[in-house]
Amino acid sequence: VNPKAEQAEGFPGIRAAADIRALEGGADLAVVALPAPYVEEALRGCAEAGVPVAVVISSGFREAGNAEGERRLAAMARGRGPRIIGPNCAGVMSTGSRLFASIEVRALPGRTAFITQSGAVGGAVLALAGQRGIGFSKFVSYGNRADLGELELIEYLAADEETAVIALYLESITRGAELLEVIAACSRRKPFLVIKAGRTSSGSRAAGSHTGCLAGSEEVCEAALRRCGAIRAAGIEELLDLCDGFASLPPLRGGRIAIVTNSGGPGILAADRAEELGLSVAEPGPTTRRELQGFLSGRCALGNPIDLTVEGTGANYERTLRAMLASDCDGAIAINVATPFLDSVALARGVAAAAAHRSPPPSWPGRWWRRACGC
């Protein structure tokens, strides 16, 4: 919609409408990317055209001292509509329906929904996720949160079948009690991850000037989020690691882990980390040990980690993993330190064959993921 253009820029063959009220067939969603002074009039047009939701990318509201302008948008949303995401946001994506109404790079399809108060953090997460091949079901940057915010989004995503994991980047909390209720309800159904920024005095001061809200007391916030079953990530990398794991892996039935490796050092590091997280890295029992001795060379360490050494083959990975998972363990970590003289693909095939023998449990029990995060 552009009163000054005949053609929609970047969409050859699509004619621009002069006014949203003239748009044939109406619209399900409006994306408003106009200078701040024109936003209100555009939203009035949306209301009259019956558009239910508008994503307002435009900045120049509360974050720039224009609290009155933002108040007027909020009042419209409470009145004749449309409901508003933003202003001062980076837009929304729904990969399942190929909707990319955002100024950020397109997300790959995936099972994690990411909602963020900061558009730039959203962009950084999407960029890093793209490099690592991690995808998203939904992406919502909601900026100043004049109307719809994390509360409504979490409630929606908790019931969204395309979303297995929900991740939130949050700077400031306004409706605290309601938020905790919504998170508690959500975390009974799906892993709920959060980065809470503004944890320190300088971070909190900066959060105040960023989206015009005050960050809360760190201790209270930390304790409350934990009680609601939220899993806190320290930063973007950890958040993506957790999303990737939760979206890809079936839940653990218990905490007993087998570590199968072809090199000692990385196996030890994995054992250290697993034990620090409260998992059990127990040695195989006598029956399993005898079974392993039946096909592994005497050079292999048969404790746990089980070190197949550099001579480990795909078949050895498969048989070892199957033996451990059949008897002593609830889950396994397979490590391959890829060196130029090894056929890593053959080893990966062995690991995949072992995994194919495990069927995921019939349903995901409540909060199964909390043990894996040490919380």
Place this chain on the structure above:
Amino acid sequence: VNPKAEQAEGFPGIRAAADIRALEGGADLAVVALPAPYVEEALRGCAEAGVPVAVVISSGFREAGNAEGERRLAAMARGRGPRIIGPNCAGVMSTGSRLFASIEVRALPGRTAFITQSGAVGGAVLALAGQRGIGFSKFVSYGNRADLGELELIEYLAADEETAVIALYLESITRGAELLEVIAACSRRKPFLVIKAGRTSSGSRAAGSHTGCLAGSEEVCEAALRRCGAIRAAGIEELLDLCDGFASLPPLRGGRIAIVTNSGGPGILAADRAEELGLSVAEPGPTTRRELQGFLSGRCALGNPIDLTVEGTGANYERTLRAMLASDCDGAIAINVATPFLDSVALARGVAAAAAHRSPPPSWPGRWWRRACGC
């Protein structure tokens, strides 16, 4: 040297010698990559040929239950020589002299020396460092440590002019008191980083079977390393981050940090992390604030972090960083969240221009790096 070959394999035009004693001009270093039963005889040849040091890649010694074979190698090293690195190691590199006597991928040149008890961890570090463009002065995988170990290597590297930072991956400690002395002396001169694996009971048990030594008590080890000025890294990624920082950046004179960003959220995350590490992210004083107001738009947040917003230019980065560093701050973090519609190179030029105005301090004061690591 190969009694069965005329040509050195992989080195066209280089003739193979049948025996090291027949090698014209002798050798400064021998790399022994023979099956275990032939290693002793090869080392005897090295001794007679006057080769001072041998790197023994071969496995099949203490880690495989052959303690007697390893004892004999150690006895040779204590006797007529040569001194031994290994056995059961991945070799050595010295990028400055283009020496790559290792089975791992070649390291890029750099200022960090990395020494590792585990060859596979060494390989993983080199691979990740290569992806990130992080280089090394020296790389030593010393495996079973029959003769030369971390003690001798740290002592050497502390005095090595090509090495600004030393990083160690360690599974087990044998000569504890001496090691702590050497680390304490080293850390007065250069940042000394360590990953100590085998911290937990299962990790420690695995370390025992990996290189045939017992890992020590975690609490004692942690406290002792800290007292000696060693900086512990939790894993490979953190180790590389620290190496990269210490090798690239001049030391801080004090702990006051400016954060200059073009997007709020990442600035808040940086402020949180800086404050958690004990750094001060103080707001600019009135004089600096007036100076900043002279050239920054009213939309910029002038606290600390200073948010230049998406409109931040290279010139604004330069002037803001220079103003902060000239008055209130000892160091600065510049953040650019690269979006497709920004010219990130222009912004980087502004940051580089500001950095060029800072001369590094005349000398690096003792243990300046400890504050930056929160230790």
